Amino acid sequence: QKEVEQNSGPLSVPEGAIASLNCTYSDRVSQSFFWYRQYSGKSPELIMSIYSNGDKEDGRFTAQLNKASQYVSLLIRDSQPSDSATYLCASDQAGTALIFGKGTTLSVSS
Amino acid sequence: DTGVSQDPRHKITKRGQNVTFRCDPISEHNRLYWYRQTLGQGPEFLTYFQNEAQLEKSRLLSDRFSAERPKGSFSTLEIQRTEQGDSAMYLCASRIGTGSTGELFFGEGSRLTVL
Numbered sequence: 001q002k003e004v005e006q007n008s009g010p011l012s013v014p015e016g017a018i019a020s021l022n023c024t025y026s027d028r029v030s031q032s033f034f035w036y037r038q039y040s041g042k043s044p045e046l047i048m049s050i051y052s053n054g055d056k057e058d059g060r061f062t063a064q065l066n067k068a069s070q071y072v073s074l075l076i077r078d079s080q081p082s083d084s085a086t087y088l089c090a091s092d093q094a095g096t097a098l099i100f101g102k103g104t105t106l107s108v109s110s
Numbered sequence: 111d112t113g114v115s116q117d118p119r120h121k122i123t124k125r126g127q128n129v130t131f132r133c134d135p136i137s138e139h140n141r142l143y144w145y146r147q148t149l150g151q152g153p154e155f156l157t158y159f160q161n162e163a164q165l166e167k168s169r170l171l172s173d174r175f176s177a178e179r180p181k182g183s184f185s186t187l188e189i190q191r192t193e194q195g196d197s198a199m200y201l202c203a204s205r206i207g208t209g210s211t212g213e214l215f216f217g218e219g220s221r222l223t224v225l
Contacts, residue, residue: 004152006152008150031210032210032211034213034214042218043201043216043217043218043219044153044201044216045216046213046214049211049213051210051211088152088153090214092210092211093210094210096158096165096166097143097155097158097166097168098143098155098214099155100145100152100153100154100155101152102150102151102152103151103152
């Protein structure tokens, strides 16, 4: 059974701080990884995708992947209250199903 | 609107009744997914289509659940003899291509309440 694990939180950070979200996965064959953001009552939307070991930056967001450790993380710099949401980590083994974690709830206080 | 469309958005039914949800994916997307999400949980994978072929189905999925995508366009998800535990948001998503990359686009979901 493929699994994606996340700390459910809530993770609370002050405005302007760095928020660090972590994810581990059990399937060593997983090739692609995604971070989705989900606001309360809304559907998930993609923030970042990462396919290779290392860091990938997009604006205030940096995704990090370590396939040897089966670990994915998302850093949010200069956190804003509008970043308050649930962040979902997902892995894709071979272009079939994306398996999601339970999500980490982030709260950014102003 | 050219996004993923789901219908109905809300459905309230009595235990034991059958319900059907429809999903219209983004038109050029060949892959279509159904997920179920309950409060405080991430989306739980139910099933996946590539064109009209159902290629994967969750082992956790009860036999009361069936999905179709007859012409490789829209899809339906039917739940027979509903139970209170079926109450959830049912999300449809689509993506293009055949590999493991590519963004999954979600619809707004169909919320099911079983009384």
